[in-house]
Amino acid sequence: MSFEPPRGMDDLLPEEFAVKQRIVDVIREIYRLYGYEEVETPTLEYLELFEAKSGEEIRHRMFVFDDPHGRKLVLRPEVTASVARLVASKLSRRPLPLRLGYIADCYRYDEPQWGRRRRFWQGGLELFGSRDPMSDAEIILASRDVFQKLGLVEQRFKIGHVGVMRGIMENVEQKTQDTILSLLDRKMHTEARQLMEQHLEKDAVETLWRLAEHRGDIKVVEKARDIVSPWPMALQSLENLETIVSLIKNVDPHISIEVDLGFARGLEYYTGMIFEQKLEGEQLSFNGGGRYDGLVELFGGKPTPAVGCSIGITRIQMHLLGRKNISYTNPPTILLTVLSDKASAYALNVADNLRKNGYSVSVDVSRKKLGDAIETALNKGIRSLVIIGDKEAADGTVTLRDLTSRTQVTDSLEKVLSMLAK
Numbered sequence: 001m002s003f004e005p006p007r008g009m010d011d012l013l014p015e016e017f018a019v020k021q022r023i024v025d026v027i028r029e030i031y032r033l034y035g036y037e038e039v040e041t042p043t044l045e046y047l048e049l050f051e052a053k054s055g056e057e058i059r060h061r062m063f064v065f066d067d068p069h070g071r072k073l074v075l076r077p078e079v080t081a082s083v084a085r086l087v088a089s090k091l092s093r094r095p096l097p098l099r100l101g102y103i104a105d106c107y108r109y110d111e112p113q114w115g116r117r118r119r120f121w122q123g124g125l126e127l128f129g130s131r132d133p134m135s136d137a138e139i140i141l142a143s144r145d146v147f148q149k150l151g152l153v154e155q156r157f158k159i160g161h162v163g164v165m166r167g168i169m170e171n172v173e174q175k176t177q178d179t180i181l182s183l184l185d186r187k188m189h190t191e192a193r194q195l196m197e198q199h200l201e202k203d204a205v206e207t208l209w210r211l212a213e214h215r216g217d218i219k220v221v222e223k224a225r226d227i228v229s230p231w232p233m234a235l236q237s238l239e240n241l242e243t244i245v246s247l248i249k250n251v252d253p254h255i256s257i258e259v260d261l262g263f264a265r266g267l268e269y270y271t272g273m274i275f276e277q278k279l280e281g282e283q284l285s286f287n288g289g290g291r292y293d294g295l296v297e298l299f300g301g302k303p304t305p306a307v308g309c310s311i312g313i314t315r316i317q318m319h320l321l322g323r324k325n326i327s328y329t330n331p332p333t334i335l336l337t338v339l340s341d342k343a344s345a346y347a348l349n350v351a352d353n354l355r356k357n358g359y360s361v362s363v364d365v366s367r368k369k370l371g372d373a374i375e376t377a378l379n380k381g382i383r384s385l386v387i388i389g390d391k392e393a394a395d396g397t398v399t400l401r402d403l404t405s406r407t408q409v410t411d412s413l414e415k416v417l418s419m420l421a422k
Contacts, residue, residue: 008110008118015329020121020317022328024103026149027123027311034142036101036125041082043105047072049081052298053269056182061108075107080269080308081295083126088301096129096304103313115284115315124289126308128296133240135307136273136291137247143277143287143309144255150316154280156256160263161241162270162290164224167234168207172199184264203230212262218245220259237272244273269295273307279319286319287311331381332362334420337373339389346393350386350413357417361386377403384420 005011012020031038047064054062054077063075076082079102087098102124110116125142127135140157147155162181169177176199183192196205207227214220221242228234238261245257265274265288272291279286289309296304334354338347351361362382364373370387377385387399398416401408409419 006118008112010117010119016317016321018329019320020313023150023313023316023320024121024123026146027101027103027313029149030125030142030146031101033145034099034125034138036099038101038103039083039086040102041076041079041086041104043076043107044073045076045082045085047074049085049299050074050077052081053178053295054078054081054267056179057186057266058108061110063107063109076104077108078106078267078310079104079122079124080126080267080292080310081299083124083308084292084295084301084306085299087128087304087306088296088299092301097135098126098128100126100128102126115282115312115318117314120315121313121317122310123313124308124310126306128304128306130307131293131305133243133247135305136244137251139289139307139309140244140248140255140275141251143289143311144252146311147277147279147286150320152279152286152316152319156258156278156280157275158258158260158263158278158285159241159245159273159275160260161237161273162264163237163240163272164211164228164234164261165208165264166271167231167237168204168228169200170231170233178268181264181270182266182268184262185266207231208262214261215258217257218242218249218259220261221245224261241273265290267292269298275309277309282319284315285312286315330360332360333382334359334361334384334386335364335373335377335380335382336361336386336388337364337370338367339370339387340393342390343388343393346396347388350388350398353413354386354417359420374401374403386416 050062051059058077062077065073067073083100083102091098105119105121107119110118112118125139127139144155165181166177169180180192180195183195196208210227211224214224221238224238225235228238245259248255248257263274269292270290271293274290275288276285277287287309291307293305296306336347336351338344347363351363354361368376374385383402383404385401385403387401392399397410398413399408399410400416400419
């Protein structure tokens with residue numbers, strides 16, 4: 001019998017957890033700066049929630065099982081659907097727009113490898129109730145800020161618009177549109193073309209195929225205008241994309257954006273702008289999202305436009321841990337070493353008072369010799385050592401050793417607190 005966690009479900013060691021928590025803290029700081037309120041949804045949901053619009057690839061990778069009453073349950077493979085359900089139900093009377101954030105673990109039966117785990121964490125921003133291109137731009141700019149605050153400045157965005165392709169396929173039923181876009185997302189181009197040819201006129205097929213050649217800066221939108229002009233909805237979507245990119249570039253002229261008109265994402269609920277955020281030298285994306293105007297209504301809510309993203313916390317964590325000299329751990333401020341059993345009660349009282357004054361104190365319960373305690377402190381990056389022995393306990397004093405300056409003083413706790421503050 002193995003006592004290791006299931007494959008693809010990772011334990012996090014203290015230094016790994018510290019990096020993950022740093023990412024979470026930054027995302028929550030972006031929530032504060034942009035006015036997002038955090039919500040939490042269950043890890044377990046009914047299967048129907050994700051069968052509706054999660055996309056073929058995710059549907060085949062869900063952890064599905066029966067509850068005691070035979071209802072199909074699933075470990076959530078993503079969180080946007082859960083938040084849209086929340087907006088359709090418990091938040092349906094809240095005034096719009098709603099800005100919601102989440103930090104959540106998700107589960108997919110992927111082949112474990114770098115950047116793909118069966119349990120992984122996401123941090124999302126979801127903006128409900130606005131079709132204004134400023135909303136789309138906000139999600140991109142907030143994503144930029146998360147990465148910048150983490151020191152990931154070599155970031156780049158790939159942006160497209162599924163409305164352009166859906167506009168050309170407007171006479172094809174939605175399910176077939178979803179399948180074609182899913183095939184394109186999985187780079188199954190032969191199968192995608194075959195399905196197009198079964199359902200679309202030749203000029204529409206050729207136009208969709210030509211869109212894939214339109215990649216680059218904002219100028220590709222102008223170049224594509226003529227080829228999509230026979231399809232009014234596609235042209236309108238193209239202009240919407242142009243507005244969004246222009247708004248972003250107006251705020252940050254140096255942001256790296258590649259417009260890709262043949263770009264598709266696997267999730268079927270997307271209706272408008274879509275994007276992925278990558279890092280220089282990495283093939284996988286670290287964030288992705290887009291506009292999904294029909295999802296809240298699908299779950300029984302009123303028609304509610306929405307746009308959002310899911311930042312890959314686990315993937316960013318793995319990237320950061322691969323760097324040299326990266327550490328977000330915070331060692332205790334003070335190591336308190338106890339030199340005798342008789343001094344134990346007094347030592348705990350000193351530690352308790354230090355903590356009440358805001359200091360992080362680790363009590364050396366292993367009873368190391370003084371020299372070993374000093375070595376332990378230095379190895380952990382601790383520069384203040386508090387020494388408590390029989391004399392300190394009898395006199396009601398504290399010995400403080402500064403391991404940087406190698407100076408030592410014995411005085412009352414009040415005086416020692418004053419020294420630490422300086």
